[in-house]
Each structure stands twice: as structure tokens, then as C-alpha cells.
Amino acid sequence: MNERYDAVAETIRIEGTRILATLIRTVGNVQLAEDAVQEAALAALGAWPVTGVPPEPRAWLTVTARRKAIDIIRREQSRGAKERDGADLIELTKREVETEAVVQDDLLRLIFTCCHPSLSPPTRVALALRTLCGLSPAQIAGVLLTTEVATTKRLVRARQKIAAARIPYRVPAEAELPERLPAVCAVIHSLYTAGHAPAEGEAAYDVDLCAEAIRLAELLHSLLPDQPTPTAVLALLLLTEARRPARVDDSGEVVTLDLQDRSLWDQDLIDRGVALLNDSLERSERQADAYQLQAAIAAEHARVPSYTATDWREIVRLYDLLVEVSPSPAAELARVVAIAETGDVDTALKLLDEIPPSSRKHAVRAELLARTSRYAEAVAELDQALAGAPLDHPERAHRERRRALFDAKATMNA
Amino acid sequence: MAQYLALTYTADVDWWAPEQAEELAEYRRFGVEFAEQVKASAVLHPTSTATVVRVEGARGGPVVTTDGPYAETKEALTGYYLIEAEDLEEAVRVAAEIPAAWGGAVEVRPVIVAK
Numbered sequence: 138m139n140e141r142y143d144a145v146a147e148t149i150r151i152e153g154t155r156i157l158a159t160l161i162r163t164v165g166n167v168q169l170a171e172d173a174v175q176e177a178a179l180a181a182l183g184a185w186p187v188t189g190v191p192p193e194p195r196a197w198l199t200v201t202a203r204r205k206a207i208d209i210i211r212r213e214q215s216r217g218a219k220e221r222d223g224a225d226l227i228e229l230t231k232r233e234v235e236t237e238a239v240v241q242d243d244l245l246r247l248i249f250t251c252c253h254p255s256l257s258p259p260t261r262v263a264l265a266l267r268t269l270c271g272l273s274p275a276q277i278a279g280v281l282l283t284t285e286v287a288t289t290k291r292l293v294r295a296r297q298k299i300a301a302a303r304i305p306y307r308v309p310a311e312a313e314l315p316e317r318l319p320a321v322c323a324v325i326h327s328l329y330t331a332g333h334a335p336a337e338g339e340a341a342y343d344v345d346l347c348a349e350a351i352r353l354a355e356l357l358h359s360l361l362p363d364q365p366t367p368t369a370v371l372a373l374l375l376l377t378e379a380r381r382p383a384r385v386d387d388s389g390e391v392v393t394l395d396l397q398d399r400s401l402w403d404q405d406l407i408d409r410g411v412a413l414l415n416d417s418l419e420r421s422e423r424q425a426d427a428y429q430l431q432a433a434i435a436a437e438h439a440r441v442p443s444y445t446a447t448d449w450r451e452i453v454r455l456y457d458l459l460v461e462v463s464p465s466p467a468a469e470l471a472r473v474v475a476i477a478e479t480g481d482v483d484t485a486l487k488l489l490d491e492i493p494p495s496s497r498k499h500a501v502r503a504e505l506l507a508r509t510s511r512y513a514e515a516v517a518e519l520d521q522a523l524a525g526a527p528l529d530h531p532e533r534a535h536r537e538r539r540r541a542l543f544d545a546k547a548t549m550n551a
Numbered sequence: 552m553a554q555y556l557a558l559t560y561t562a563d564v565d566w567w568a569p570e571q572a573e574e575l576a577e578y579r580r581f582g583v584e585f586a587e588q589v590k591a592s593a594v595l596h597p598t599s600t601a602t603v604v605r606v607e608g609a610r611g612g613p614v615v616t617t618d619g620p621y622a623e624t625k626e627a628l629t630g631y632y633l634i635e636a637e638d639l640e641e642a643v644r645v646a647a648e649i650p651a652a653w654g655g656a657v658e659v660r661p662v663i664v665a666k
Contacts, residue, residue, distance in 0.1 A: 255639055302661040303553045303638040 145185045149178045151345055152195045154271035158244040160202055167268060167299070167306060173206035174198075180205075244269060245321075245356050246308050252320035253304050260295045261320040262327060267292055270328050270349070279334075280327040282465065314361070322370045325353045326428065329374050334531070342385065350374060358413075368417035369428035376410035376435035379403040391531045395444040407439045427463035430455055434471075449479040466493055470501055482508050496525035500536055503543065512547035516540055554590065554662040555634045555642040559651035563597050563627035577650040578630075588645050591633040598627045626655045633662070 153174050160170040177198050191197045247269050252261040259281060266272045266280075274288040281288070298304065309317060332346025354371040361367055383397035392398075414432045418425065425433070434455045441447055456472035469492050477485035486505050492498055499522035506515040519540040526533065566575055575594070582589060598620040607613045620627065632649065636642040639659070646657045 255643070301663075302555075302659075305638040305640055307640070 142186050145190060146182065148190055148194050149181050149185075149198070150271060152198050153178050154269070155244070156195060156199045156202055157271070158247045158269055159199065160206065161247055161268075161306065162243050162308075163203070164206055168296075169206055169209060170202075171268070172209055173202045176205040176209075177202035245353055245360070248321050248324050248353070249314060249317050250306055250308050252317040252324070254316055255302070255304055256295055256298070258320055258323070260291055261317075262323045263288055263291050264295050265320075265324040266327055266331070270324070270346075272328070272331055272346075276331045277327075280330045282467070315364075318361070318364065318366060321357065322366050322428065325350055325357065326370055326373070328353070329377070333377065342381065347378065347381075351378060363420065365417040365421035366426060366428060368413050368420065369426065369432055372410045372413035372417060373428050373432040373435065375406045375413065376432055376439060379406035379410065379439065380435075390534050393535065394438070397444075399443065402439065407436075411436050411439070424462065425458060427459060430459040430462060434459070447478065449475055453479060466495060466498075470495075470497060474501060477505050477508070494525075496522045496530070499525065500532070500539075503539065507539075507543050507546075510546075510550070512543045512550060515543040516547055519543065552635050552637060553642075554664060555636060555639075555646075556660050556662055557632040557634050557642070557646045557649060558628055558658040558660065559630045559632075559649060559655065560624070560626040560658065561629045561651045561655035563599075563629070565597050566594050566629070574650060574654070581648055581650060582632075585634075585645055585648065588634050588636060589632050590635050592631060594630045595628065597629075598623075629655075634659075 156177075157170055157174045160174060161167055164170050164173075180201055181194075181198060185191075185194075248265045251265040251269060256264065263277050263281060266277045267274065272280075274292065275285045278285045278288040329347055329350035332343040332348075332350060351371075351374050354367065354374050357367040358371045379402050380394075380397065382403065383399065383401040384392055386392050410432065414429065414436055417429055417432075421429070434452060437448065437451055437455065452475045453472065456468065456475050459468050460472055469488075473485045473488050473492070476488065482505055486502070486509075489498065489502055489505070499518045503515040503518035503522065506512075506518060519536055522536055523533065523540070526536075564571055578594070582592060601618075601620040603617045603619065603621050605615045605617075607615055629651070632646075634642055634645050636645060639661070642659050646652060646659050649657050651657050
């Protein structure tokens with residue numbers, strides 16, 4: 138029963154997000170659309186565990202949500218609220234259920250619409266991820282490297298500004314697209330990141346989010362094939378996706394890059410990713426951007442047959458550029474790991490001290506200490522890494538195994 | 552329709568000084584061109600003429616005045632336009648025509664309208 142309920146809730150979450158995009162377009166009002174979808178989701182949550190999921194859940198939700206929207210408009214009109222006029226009603230009653238293709242197109246258009254220049258860039262991204270992609274504030278905080286509280290505050294302020302300043306929810310004209318492109322690319326990349334390394338839940342992957350992000354990236358690239366940034370985003374997503382079959386083992390645990398079975402990597406995706414990356418680099422005259430550099434790093438790993446064959450000097454060079462173009466603790470940590478892999482563990486340990494603390498930093502430090510046979514210290518670092526991450530962290534089992542190994546070595550050395 | 556207050560921030564100049572005449576004329580041209588949307592406007596004397604008023608404690612308490620503007624900024628508040636517009640995008644289009652937008656900056660703030 139519980140499992141069944143979870144499956145129903147999951148269907149509602151996924152389908153709800155998709156129909157929201159369509160409904161926003163139909164009613165032209167984010168709040169109204171959100172309220173209606175929420176009411177429809179509640180109705181489904183009440184009915185489906187008993188009746189079973191209908192054959193076309195999206196159509197069911199769309200029809201119900203539209204009906205709920207009409208109810209909401211009528212309720213407000215009877216209260217004398219004039220904010221939503223009768224034109225909404227006419228539009229709502231005549232619309233047919235949307236097909237899959239239109240919904241996807243709607244979603245990308247709405248992401249452009251959401252990325253309004255009157256909102257700050259991080260707010261545009263957070264708002265689109267929350268409203269259009271259905272991510273929770275905790276998930277958004279995870280990918281934007283901020284806190285859940287800050288994200289929630291940002292979203293509340295954004296909604297207040299949209300309402301008070303009347304930021305119109307209007308699909309931008311073609312000439313307005315380039316200005317909004319950086320935020321749209323960030324939304325798609327963040328969506329993939331949220332699916333690739335979920336902050337909550339046990340799964341190391343949220344396949345739906347990743348697939349959705351790739352579909353959007355494909356769509357954006359085909360919409361603006363001459364633009365280097367969306368091309369680089371698609372390249373990066375495909376090169377990352379190519380490793381997916383090797384990144385998780387049969388028991389669902391994360392396999393680190395050094396232990397991945399590279400024969401499982403999807404060569405077709407790699408080939409396409411590399412071709413797109415080259416195309417993107419050719420089209421940009423400026424310094425390489427963060428997406429291009431991350432894609433280049435992924436491509437460099439994909440180029441060699443094994444972890445030991447990796448050209449770490451080239452990887453370090455790319456991370457040097459990445460840290461310069463787009464500094465972040467995650468990029469700096471990865472750079473430190475690459476420096477250690479060139480053999481310079483001492484420099485890596487020194488650089489690590491300058492990076493703000495995180496559970497990942499402790500885990501990296503533990504590995505570096507173990508390389509110089511400082512096992513007892515490595516165990517202490519892993520204890521901190523384990524204490525600083527949630528119980529369902531995807532790398533918990535891996536870190537526990539490493540801790541046991543280092544602990545045994547420390548005892549042997551003593 | 553919504554209303555927006557467009558606050559102009561520019562160099563802290565005396566708009567009546569002869570050397571400002573040309574620029575002031577540009578503002579007038581804006582006012583004429585957008586007469587339909589501009590519901591009210593004012594040009595302010597320089598911040599050196601400002602007085603900040605505070606009442607200590609509660610209403611009726613001692614009135615304390617200080618010389619100078621409330622906030623010292625590089626660009627000073629030098630005037631405002633009350634703009635009527637359909638939405639923020641229209642307000643921004645109008646604000647972008649105020650000469651302060653290229654000589655300094657224009658802050659557009661939605662006005663609370665009593666329901």
C-alpha cells in the first residue's frame with residue numbers, strides 16, 4: 138500500500154510539473170496555475186490509490202486542474218476580487234488537452250519567460266527550478282550551493298516583486314532571447330545536476346530529472362544552434378550522462394571515477410558530446426566559459442582508456458581555467474584532486490586548507506592523507522565527512538568502506 | 552493599470568544653474584513626449600538644501616532636524632516621475648527614456664494603490 142502510494146505520488150509529481158507549464162501559459166498567471174495544479178494533485182492523491190492510476194494520468198490531471206482553475210476564478214469573482222478577469226475563463230473552457238510535444242515546447246518557452254531581466258540572475262534560476270521544474274527549495278539550495286532558508290527567502294521575495302511590480306508573464310520576443318540565455322542555460326544545467334547528485338533520497342540518480350534536462354538542452358540547442366553556450370551545455374550533459382551506466386553498481390551504490398568500468402560508458406553519447414564541444418569552441422571567440430571547460434574535462438577523461446592513463450596535467454590546466462572563470466568550492470576541490478593525481482600530494486593538501494569545509498572536503502582530505510600513509514588522520518577526516526552528511530548520502534557506504542580500510546591499516550602500522 | 556515611481560539618481564547639481572539648461576530641456580522633452588503616462592513629476596534642489604526631520608520617541612516628541620540628505624550616495628536623488636503603465640516592462644520602457652537613465656540611474660518602484 139505504501140509503495141503503491143509512493144508510486145502514485147511520484148506520478149503526480151512528475152506529471153504535475155509538466156502540466157503546470159501548460160496551465161501557466163493558458164491562464165497567464167503563475168499563482169493561479171500553481172494553486173489549480175496543487176488542488177488537482179490533492180484530488181488525484183485522494184482518488185488514485187483507491188481507483189488506480191488512470192490510463193492517461195496527464196490528461197486526467199490537466200482536465201482536473203483546468204476545472205480547479207475555473208473554480209478558483211469563480212470563487213474570487215464572487216468575492217469581488219477583480220484581479221483575474223473573465224477572459225481567463227473563456228480561454229480555459231475551450232482549450233483541448235495538450236500533446237507531449239507542445240508541453241515540452243511550452244516548458245522551454247516558460248523557462249525563458251521566467252528568466253525575466255528584472256529579477257536577479259540567481260533568482261531567475263531558482264524561480265524557474267521551483268515553479269517550472271518542480272524542485273524543492275532543498276534541492277535548489279543543493280545545486281546553487283546555498284542554504285534552504287536563503288532559497289526560500291529568495292523565492293518569497295521574487296513572488297512579492299512579481300506581484301507588486303507586475304512583472305508580466307509574457308513569452309519573450311526572439312530579440313529578447315539572447316539576454317535571457319545565460320539564466321536559461323543555468324536552469325537546464327542545474328536541473329541535470331539536481332538529478333545527477335540528488336540532495337535528498339537514497340537514489341544516486343533521479344532519472345526523470347536528468348532525462349528532462351537533456352531533453353530541454355537538446356531543444357534549446359536546436360532552437361539556437363549557432364549559440365556556443367547551449368551547445369556547450371548539451372555537450373556537458375551528454376558527456377556526463379555517458380558515464381551513468383558505470384557510476385552506480387548493481388546494489389545502487391556510487392562508483393567513483395577511478396573504479397568505474399569504462400566499457401560501460403556510452404561511446405555514442407561521448408562522440409556526440411565531443412563533436413558538440415568542438416563546435417561550441419569554434420563558435421566562441423572569447424575565453425572558454427564554465428560549461429565548455431567542464432565539458433572539456435569530461436571529454437579528456439572520456440578520451441583515455443583507463444583512470445591510470447589520464448593526462449592529469451591537462452586536467453589540472455583545465456581546472457585552473459575553470460576556477461578562474463567560475464570559482465566554486467566544488468571546482469576547487471576537483472582541482473586539488475587532480476593536482477594530487479599528478480603526484481604532488483603535498484601541494485594538494487596545502488591547497489585544501491584554503492577551501493571552505495564540507496563533507497566532501499573531509500572525504501578528499503582523508504584520501505590524500507591515506508596516500509602519505511597517515512591512516513589515523515584519514516580515519517578522523519572520514520569521521521567528520523560522515524558526521525557532516527545526511528544518513529542517506531549516496532556516498533555514505535563508500536566512505537564507510539574506506540574508513541574501515543584506513544582503520545585496519547592504521548592498526549597494522551601502530 | 553499600475554503606477555510606478557521612477558526616482559532619478561544623477562550628479563548632485565543645481566538644475567537652475569545656466570550650465571544645466573540644456574540637460575533640463577531634455578527632461579522637459581521627455582515630459583512632453585510621455586505626458587500621457589507621466590502623472591506627476593518634480594525636479595529637486597541639490598542635496599545641500601536638504602533637511603532631515605526626526606521626532607524623538609513618539610509623535611509629539613522633540614523635533615530634531617539635521618542638515619543634508621538622508622542618505623549620502625555618489626549619485627543623488629534629484630527628482631521623480633510618477634508613471635502609469637500596464638506592467639513593469641512598459642514602466643521600464645518609459646523609464647529608459649528619462650535622461651537620468653544614461654546620465655545616472657533611474658530606480659523604478661511599484662506604488663501601492665489602495666484597493
